[in-house]
Amino acid sequence: MTPTQHAALDPTSPSTSLLTDMYELTMLQGALHSGAAERASVFELFGRRLPSSRRFGVVAGTGRLLEAIEEFVFTGAQIDFLRTAGIVDDTTLDYLREYRFSGTIRGYAEGECYFSGSPLLTVEGTFAEACILETLALSIYNHDCAVASAASRMTIAAHGRPCVDFGARRAHERAAVAAARAAVVGGFVATSDLEAGMRYGIPTVGTSAHSFTLLHDSEEDAFTAQVASLGPSTTILVDTYDIARGVERAVKAARGAGGELGAVRLDSGDLVAEAFKVRAQLDALGATTTRITVTNDLDEYAIAGLGAAPVDSYGVGTKLVTGSGRPTAELVYKLVEREGTDGVMQEVAKFSEGGKATVGGRKWAGRVLDTAGTATEELVLSAREQGEALGALKREGGRPLQVELVRDGEVVEEHRGPRALTAAAERHRAARAELPYDAWRLSEGEPAVPTRHLELDGRTALRE
Template identity: 70%
Template structure:
């Protein structure tokens, strides 16, 4: 969440200095197409996850240079009066299309396309990338964790391990990746995510003994609460927890394990609970979990996972490594032409892209088809001819936000979209080990060129 009504200064200085120079050269008004894509997947993961789309739309809507922003830029000498006048009137009036939030993506996937004048579009680079790079990294980690969990619920608990604003964004991105709740209340308020949480070890320690702590929590939250049983001795804690719930007239909802050998403890605690007649009491585990730890717990009688640090930091890869590049612009005669960066190891592919996913007869994805060119209609026709499932949707039309892509319903739709997108990938995509992308990306340039078709 942002503590400002405007997102306009969430940008790099060079965006504004480019605009100033482009206004002078008249290039600022040329129609331009920018695309967000990744050249590779972080750590040779099998797929990426698009997340943060709704937050991007909010940021575009709030991208206004009010008196406070203009006064700062003037005092800091960032740009001159002509550019300040242009910025005062700025609002994005172009179009944005992109992969539906929650969709899986691969190297070269045009996950967001921004079209407008050069000045209108270039100024959005930093804020778009900062949102998509963070949220997509968290969603990818969340997806790997929910894959490893095999249907057992995963709960986000990372607010104390990241920046306070990033914590709320991470809670939302985790839901896109399949998580079922969050501990940070601002995530619940802002995005309608189910809030979760009961007590920490400090609650037990502040009481004279464990029995008093459990009794107080059960009296407040009811016997269906979750009691943390490893502050002292785990077997003793389990026995006291079950007894406290029964004294209140019910069965204990769950116990939480937060330290030690979680696999061994889960088996031991399950046996103890069953022996006590508490077969319905669930076991939740926490303690610095990641997708590998969750996978290792698959054979253990665990009912839910609470994940913090590794989730909100992208499980070791806190950025999705996405870039924002100019791929087409208007020439002097008013025609659109492809442009591309040719730098070694950082080359881009020119042309406005349309993308689809090719499925086999069993509905399993076999290829990411990306068609580049200056004629969108021809590109879409090429996708239809290949029988590809279209991946891009309209997000902004003539500067107006397409509202269906924001709000609580949009978040749930993104979660469902991700689960469906992930399910149609080949089984190799579900592996946690490093490897090639789950499906290849085939790029076709319908405008021709020396290499009209190639793979990424």
């Protein structure tokens, strides 16, 4: 049984259909009554601008969205709720009972970098089918792209030292699972969250907290117990009391079990100064292979400040799962094309003042590289046909960025599951490496590359 079939038959299943704003369904009701619900439509998910201080964004949440779309069905219990609460009328409820997304979704492959105006998703279907996916798509992408973008900045600052997600206790329990996945897209290598480990195949890490040390009658007893349970290669938290004594006792406990201590963790104080002192102490004790990992409210700036210190890895919590001050990617989902009464597709756009206008028409995107392989601009092309758009992108020197994610309602399998997450992390490393040096700066500034919009007319000629 497929996830969709299971969700449809089991009223206790994790259907995603009510993870939405009410107005999605009231718009559907209005469109059903006006006769416009079945008009072919094209929606795009994009950001008008990058969040302040971000020089590039990272696409994340793709795999989660695809799973959520498969589970976007209306169960009997949900239909009963909508009827009892008076949300929509019987005609709309009849439509929702049979709802399945049967359209096509294209988008940036997960892990790609993106910029202002980048069409991260293009959703094609009837208005009824595509409209009610808006809130679901935005909630997943706005969260996951924000976390992945923060994670990317942190791994830039880490200069190759591993970063681990320790944010489970700093977020909603389900958001923490999503954040762990998004962090891997941005370059993190492991998580403390076991649900994320089981669901997405992410390596999990963790040993003990201060409470474990405080539980025992002495620090020596606590360290001996930990080593006996987890082995000498464990990581011991050494700053419950005096750090220097803690380091000495941790090394002694590991050697008493016949091995060398794997790592010590520092979670308080002046981390730079303490890291130097601990490294010197470990070396003096002959524990030259024992590593140092640091935690304690780290962000990309704190990690950068530790760059010269003898630190081997970082555990990041609050600032990771909250997007390091940018908890949303500020993405929107807008109708850009719809079928007219004559059956011909027509461009539509919002012309509001105050920076909220949109660009009508279906978009295709490419990244233009110079001869050295460095990105120089994001090219966003308005065109009706994919073949015309790809030809124009090729002439402009653009690397196509969009891939097919859903085809006639069926998810393209390669874009979900643990292997898709691994591919997304690898894709991000490659995409980030294409960006100019300014993209790697942590200071505030303009996007690393500008976005250029072009329109393709009927004679396959480009005009700005």
